[in-house]
Structures are given as C-alpha cells and as structure tokens.
Amino acid sequence: MEILTGKQIYQADKETIKNQGITSLELMERAGTVCFNWIHQRLQGNPVKILIFCGIGNNGGDGLVIARHMHQYGYNVHCFVVNFSDKRTEGFLENYDKLKDAGVWPTVIKSVDDFPEITAQDVVIDAILGIGLDRKIEGFTVDLIKHINTPQSYTLSIDIPSGLFADKSISTTDTVIEASHTLTFQRPKIAFLLPENEPFIYTWEAIDIGLDENFIASLKEVKHFIVEKRDVQSMYKVRDKFSHKGNFGHSLVIGGSYGKIGAVTLTSKAALKSGSGLVTALIPECGYDILQISIPEVMVEVDSEKQIELFQYVSQPNVIAVGPGIGTLDKTISGFEKFLKSNKLPLVIDADALNILSINKKLLELIPENSILTPHPKEFERLVGKWKNDHDKLNKLKKFVTKYKIVVVLKGANTVIAFNDELYFNTTGNPALATAGSGDVLTGIIVGLVAQNYLPVEAAIFGTYLHGKTASLAVSKTGIETFTASTILEYLGEAYLSLFTEDTPKQAPPPASKKPPQDTDDELYV
Numbered sequence: 001m002e003i004l005t006g007k008q009i010y011q012a013d014k015e016t017i018k019n020q021g022i023t024s025l026e027l028m029e030r031a032g033t034v035c036f037n038w039i040h041q042r043l044q045g046n047p048v049k050i051l052i053f054c055g056i057g058n059n060g061g062d063g064l065v066i067a068r069h070m071h072q073y074g075y076n077v078h079c080f081v082v083n084f085s086d087k088r089t090e091g092f093l094e095n096y097d098k099l100k101d102a103g104v105w106p107t108v109i110k111s112v113d114d115f116p117e118i119t120a121q122d123v124v125i126d127a128i129l130g131i132g133l134d135r136k137i138e139g140f141t142v143d144l145i146k147h148i149n150t151p152q153s154y155t156l157s158i159d160i161p162s163g164l165f166a167d168k169s170i171s172t173t174d175t176v177i178e179a180s181h182t183l184t185f186q187r188p189k190i191a192f193l194l195p196e197n198e199p200f201i202y203t204w205e206a207i208d209i210g211l212d213e214n215f216i217a218s219l220k221e222v223k224h225f226i227v228e229k230r231d232v233q234s235m236y237k238v239r240d241k242f243s244h245k246g247n248f249g250h251s252l253v254i255g256g257s258y259g260k261i262g263a264v265t266l267t268s269k270a271a272l273k274s275g276s277g278l279v280t281a282l283i284p285e286c287g288y289d290i291l292q293i294s295i296p297e298v299m300v301e302v303d304s305e306k307q308i309e310l311f312q313y314v315s316q317p318n319v320i321a322v323g324p325g326i327g328t329l330d331k332t333i334s335g336f337e338k339f340l341k342s343n344k345l346p347l348v349i350d351a352d353a354l355n356i357l358s359i360n361k362k363l364l365e366l367i368p369e370n371s372i373l374t375p376h377p378k379e380f381e382r383l384v385g386k387w388k389n390d391h392d393k394l395n396k397l398k399k400f401v402t403k404y405k406i407v408v409v410l411k412g413a414n415t416v417i418a419f420n421d422e423l424y425f426n427t428t429g430n431p432a433l434a435t436a437g438s439g440d441v442l443t444g445i446i447v448g449l450v451a452q453n454y455l456p457v458e459a460a461i462f463g464t465y466l467h468g469k470t471a472s473l474a475v476s477k478t479g480i481e482t483f484t485a486s487t488i489l490e491y492l493g494e495a496y497l498s499l500f501t502e503d504t505p506k507q508a509p510p511p512a513s514k515k516p517p518q519d520t521d522d523e524l525y526v
C-alpha cells in the first residue's frame with residue numbers, strides 16, 4: 001500500500017472532485033459519513049459522552065459532519081469549535097450551518113476559560129487540525145491539546161492526530177494529540193510509521209473515502225510503501241513437481257565464536273527452514289559438535305579454534321550470510337577484510353560484521369551490489385552517524401543504499417527495507433520479537449530466500465514479513481515473554497501457510513480505555 005504525502009493527498013482530492021463530478025463539500029460529506037459509520041458500527045448507540053473538537057479548516061469540517069450524524073442517531077454528543085483562526089474554510093462554514101440547522105449549536109472555544117471538563121470515561125473525537133498543519137500550534141490550542149491528553153480518555157483522531165505534521169518531524173516543544181486510534185483518509189501518512197511519533201500514534205487505519213484510485217496508482221513519485229500480505233503473496237515462488245534440492249540454492253553462513261555458537265546455529269537453522277536447498281555453516285572448530293548435533297541437516301566447515309579468522313570454505317554456495325556471533329577480534333577483522341577483497345557472491349551482513357564495517361568504512365566499497373545489510377538502529381548509527389530525527393534517518397538510509405547499491409533492512413517496530421530510493425515498511429510482528437537471537441534468525445530467513453533466487457529486495461521484504469508474522473501468530477499461545485528466537489523458527493511454517501489462509505477480521509479497540517491491549521499485525525493496525 002502506498003504511503004502518500006500531504007501534497008499527494010491534496011492532489012488526489014482535486015482529481016477525485018474533477019473526475020467524479022462532485023463538489024468538495026460532497027467529498028467532505030462522504031469522508032465524515034465514512035468516519036461516522038465506523039464509529040456507529042462500534043458504539044451501536046452506546047450512551048457514552050462524546051466530545052468532538054473541530055478546528056476551522058476542512059479537518060474541522062469533517063468533525064462537524066460526524067457531529068451532525070451522531071446527533072441524528074441520538075448519540076450523547078457535544079461539539080466544540082476550536083476557534084484558533086478566523087480563516088474558516090468553506091467546508092467548515094457550510095457544515096457549521098448544516099449542524100445548526102440540525103439543531104446542534106457547537107460551543108465555540110476562544111480561550112482556556114471555554115475548555116469543557118473531560119473524564120477518562122468520555123470519548124474524544126479530534127478534528128482540530130489535519131494535514132493542513134503548516135506551522136507550530138500556538139496560543140490556547142496548545143493548552144487545549146494538553147487538556148485533551150490529560151484524562152487519558154479514548155481519543156479518536158480524524159485523518160491525523162492534531163499537531164502532527166504528515167511529512168516532517170515535530171520539534172520537542174510541539175504539542176500533539178495522543179490518539180488511541182487514527183482514522184486516516186485513503187492512505188497512511190509516513191508520520192504514522194516513525195518511532196518518534198509513538199506517543200501520538202497507537203493504532204491507525206486507512207479508510208476508503210472513495211478518492212480516485214486510478215490517479216493514486218498513476219502517481220509516479222510515490223517512494224514509500226507499507227508491505228501487505230498481498231505483496232508478499234505475489235512474491236512467493238511455487239515449487240515445481242520435479243524440483244530437487246539443487247533448485248533451491250546453497251546458503252553459506254559464516255559466524256560464531258567461543259560462547260556465541262548459538263547465533264550461527266540459529267541463522268543456519270533459519271536458512272534451512274526458510275527453504276534453502278542446502279546450508280553450510282563455516283564456524284570455529286569449538287562449535288563443530290554443537291552445530292552438528294543441533295542441526296543434522298546443516299553441513300559444517302571449520303575455521304580457527306575459537307573464532308573465524310581465515311574465512312575459507314570449499315563448499316559452493318550461491319549466497320553468504322556473515323556476522324552472527326562472529327565477534328570483533330583483530331584476526332577476525334583482518335580475515336573479514338581479506339574475504340571482502342576476494343568475495344564475489346552476494347552477502348547478507350549482520351551483527352559484528354556490520355560493526356567491523358563501521359570501524360573501517362572503506363570496506364563498504366567492497367560489498368557486492370545487491371547485498372543486504374540488516375542493522376538495528378544502533379548498528380546503523382555506527383555506519384552513517386547520528387541523525388536529527390526520524391525523517392533525517394530515512395534520508396540517510398536512502399543515501400546509503402543508493403551510494404552502495406545495496407539493500408538495508410533497518411530493524412525496529414516497523415522494520416524498514418530500503419532499496420534504491422524506495423522504502424518498504426513492515427507491519428507484522430510485535431514486541432515479542434525483541435529477544436536474543438531474533439536478528440540472527442531474520443538473517444537466516446533472508447539468506448535462505450536469496451539462495452532460492454528471490455531478488456535481494458524481495459528476500460528482505462518477504463523475510464521480514466514472515467519473521468514478524470511468526471510473532472503475530474504465536475503470542476496468543478506463547479505469551480510475549482516465553483517467545484524466543486527458537487519460537488520464530490517453530491512458527492515459520494505457519495507464517496508461510498498464513499499467506500494462503502484468510503485472516504479473521506479484526507475489531508477496532510473498544511472505547512473503554514486509552515490503550516486497550518492489541519496485536520500489531522498486518523493490514524489494519526500497526
């Protein structure tokens with residue numbers, strides 16, 4: 001699914017009005033009605049007190065449409081106009097009149113004295129500011145946002161939490177609505193995917209307001225995407241009846257050191273379980289028995305006694321994963337440098353191999369094109385330096401992958417896969433994945449997919465999706481704490497199978513508390 005910028009959404013808005021022969025007021029009516037239906041479906045006439053805060057722009061106009069429908073359906077709705085400016089839009093003004101015609105006179109908020117009392121049991125609908133936000137919020141609106149955030153009541157933001165910019169970072173002094181859920185129009189905004197916005201975005205959902213899909217599909221400059229089940233489904237390679245193990249590649253996993261044989265064991269097992277036809281592990285001698293006993297299917301070659309120094313192998317892989325548990329001893333570093341100078345095969349580089357690259361950045365030039373790097377944010381920072389905010393981080397990421405013609409899998413709650421100047425955001429998974437060895441398994445899944453001839457960017461996207469999906473599938477049975485890297489491997493089969501089974505539709509969180517427990521699975525929520 002495309003992630004659109006505010007500018008692109010405004011363009012789609014214009015095109016829709018033109019192509020569908022409707023007025024912008026009709027589009028606003030449609031948007032507000034879709035939001036109302038969403039709420040009505042969940043509240044089913046519940047007499048809970050609902051406070052709707054509407055700005056004076058089109059986001060406020062949407063809020064007024066919602067308020068009118070809620071009133072007509074007998075909800076206990078209280079509407080407030082946040083009068084932060086006298087530049088009211090037509091959409092706002094027309095809907096303001098319509099609301100009054102329907103018998104509701106909103107309370108106009110002009111100062112802190114006009115703030116209503118809000119309790120934790122109330123439901124708040126935030127339609128103060130949308131994607132039109134173009135400067136710092138000032139005056140009483142700052143206090144109002146703090147006032148709304150204080151009771152921790154369930155807060156539904158329309159289009160975007162008020163105060164959040166769609167396409168740039170907020171500053172530390174900015175005030176933003178802490179939304180429990182955000183109903184965004186047609187497509188997500190990149191702000192929803194960034195860790196820096198975690199306090200404001202809990203869950204979100206893109207709702208269809210009938211914007212022109214042909215126009216959206218024709219937008220050439222879209223560079224950001226959310227990875228969905230259908231995307232990975234289309235990548236999946238079906239196996240032929242007459243295929244044999246030789247058709248599915250040979251992964252070589254280089255890693256391990258004394259005390260860290262587990263890492264390379266997990267990576268090798270993951271490569272095997274993601275479908276690599278053959279897997280060889282090149283490990284220190286001290287790990288020989290451990291690896292052979294724990295995974296009989298994997299072939300083993302050995303290097304020095306306690307660490308990898310020589311990086312020499314006789315097997316004939318078509319891709320190499322390097323790094324898990326490898327350490328950063330001097331002999332390993334110099335061996336890795338020599339290895340990079342002679343190696344021609346695509347690499348999947350993780351863990352301490354990344355740290356070696358950050359110590360000697362010239363080595364980056366030796367990485368074959370189309371290799372995949374899988375850093376966590378700290379490892380990435382060591383490679384590219386500090387960033388000012390998440391947008392700056394993503395710019396650095398794009399520059400880095402284009403400079404070296406590689407794929408980077410930047411791990412985190414919404415792991416980002418970067419290739420060329422495009423970014424793919426993964427949404428499967430949950431905090432259960434924050435466990436020892438989880439990254440080693442991801443590296444193994446990805447190398448196994450490259451071995452099977454998935455394009456590197458596809459292997460990175462598909463592998464990350466499957467890795468996250470195991471946690472989405474498992475936590476209801478294992479709980480978060482007992483989920484370990486080995487559990488990822490146990491559930492990998494189910495993750496593959498889930499590509500071809502239907503998902504049970506998810507219910508939106510009930511308006512009972514600010515943050516009801518939920519899973520961060522694909523499709524609807526992140």
Ligand SMILES: NC(=O)C1=CN([C@@H]2O[C@H](COP(=O)(O)OP(=O)(O)OC[C@H]3O[C@@H](n4cnc5c(N)ncnc54)[C@H](O)[C@@H]3O)[C@@H](O)[C@H]2O)[C@@H](O)CC1
Binds near residue numbers: 027056059062128
């Ligand atoms: N683009 C679309 O496809 C649609 C957009 N709609 C709604 O329209 C919204 C955008 O509406 P607007 O462009 O009117 O913008 P907003 O309603 O987000 O903001 C209103 C106006 O406030 C002013 N403003 C910006 N930052 C401010 C600040 N910090 N302090 C005070 N004033 C500030 C700006 O002049 C801005 O135009 C969307 O978020 C969405 O809710 C929907 O009505 C229907 C379809």
Ligand SMILES: [K+]
Binds near residue numbers: 059127129158162
């Ligand atoms: K809003």
